[in-house]
Amino acid sequence: MQTAVIVFPASNCDRDAxxxxxxxxxxxxxxxxxxxTEIPSDVSFVVIPGGFSYGDYxxxxxxxxxxxxVSDLKNKAEKGLAVAGFCNGFQVLTEAGMxxxxxxxxxxxxxxxxxxxxxxxxxxxxFTSRYADNSEVTFPVAHHDGNYFADDATLNKLEKEGxxxxxxxxxxxxSAQDIAGIVNEAGNVFGMMPHPERAIDPQHGGTDGLxxxxxxxxxx
Amino acid sequence: MKAIVYIGLKPGVLDPQGRAIARSLNDLGxxxxxxxxxxxxxxxxxxxxxxxxxxxxxxxxxxxxxxxTVIESYRIELRD
Numbered sequence: 184m185q186t187a188v189i190v191f192p193a194s195n196c197d198r199d200a201x202x203x204x205x206x207x208x209x210x211x212x213x214x215x216x217x218x219x220t221e222i223p224s225d226v227s228f229v230v231i232p233g234g235f236s237y238g239d240y241x242x243x244x245x246x247x248x249x250x251x252x253v254s255d256l257k258n259k260a261e262k263g264l265a266v267a268g269f270c271n272g273f274q275v276l277t278e279a280g281m282x283x284x285x286x287x288x289x290x291x292x293x294x295x296x297x298x299x300x301x302x303x304x305x306x307x308x309x310f311t312s313r314y315a316d317n318s319e320v321t322f323p324v325a326h327h328d329g330n331y332f333a334d335d336a337t338l339n340k341l342e343k344e345g346x347x348x349x350x351x352x353x354x355x356x357x358s359a360q361d362i363a364g365i366v367n368e369a370g371n372v373f374g375m376m377p378h379p380e381r382a383i384d385p386q387h388g389g390t391d392g393l394x395x396x397x398x399x400x401x402x403x
Numbered sequence: 404m405k406a407i408v409y410i411g412l413k414p415g416v417l418d419p420q421g422r423a424i425a426r427s428l429n430d431l432g433x434x435x436x437x438x439x440x441x442x443x444x445x446x447x448x449x450x451x452x453x454x455x456x457x458x459x460x461x462x463x464x465x466x467x468x469x470x471x472t473v474i475e476s477y478r479i480e481l482r483d
Contacts, residue, residue, distance in 0.1 A: 242471055249468055285473040292419050332416065332474055
């Protein structure tokens with residue numbers, strides 16, 4: 184199984200994502216530079232890593248979302264390619280219009296960096312099938328712009344369609360309806376602010392993130 | 404020609420930075436400040452010569468990159 188990680192200038196969780204993918208697939212992922220124009224055809228799962236793509240200038244994730252590689256990613260995701268964005272990667276996915284809503288400055292105006300408890304709101308997705316519904320996991324968060332916003336119609340739609348996948352047990356950033364992670368309508372594009380790729384090694388405080396990677400890899 | 408683009412959060416979208424600014428001003432004794440909104444200004448130096456067309460182009464820039472229309476609104480001013 185070939186996977187890939189997109190690398191933007193100032194991505195800083197690209198290596199963490201690569202380590203997680205190699206651990207689960209047994210194969211080194213392809214690292215794809217932002218100026219590349221095509222996701223190789225043998226790649227079946229792409230991670231957009233955390234960090235501060237393009238220095239977060241203008242808005243978090245805004246410029247990355249308009250990069251050449253993301254326009255190819257968008258086309259391939261529409262045809263079913265599995266994509267996950269964590270932290271800055273989630274911001275990129277919303278800016279690219281691949282997921283609804285927007286990530287705004289944290290309500291408390293502070294950068295939040297700590298392990299955070301999350302509830303699995305829907306274990307019936309390609310990204311969460313190895314978890315139990317309503318179970319709790321702990322992933323680290325580290326962000327300044329993680330306050331999820333969407334209009335009421337979008338929030339209702341997300342709720343009704345079971346697309347709110349993770350919720351914060353103790354909302355750290357003011358996100359609407361405690362949303363920590365959502366999936367697109369087709370179920371193949373997923374974004375979350377917390378970092379599952381930083382929760383894959385017992386020496387780093389826990390391995391709750393592994394099942395997310397295993398779930399999506401098993402679904403392909 | 405210059406285009407000045409003002410970008411701010413749409414009404415109804417919580418602006419924690421604006422709120423912090425208003426509170427600080429109140430603390431400094433400016434009790435008349437009811438609220439503040441923080442936005443940004445982007446100044447573009449354009450080689451365009453025709454105003455109507457320039458404005459249309461800048462609108463496209465706003466829709467494509469400069470503003471996130473999920474949460475932000477924008478206003479364009481052209482200057483010679």
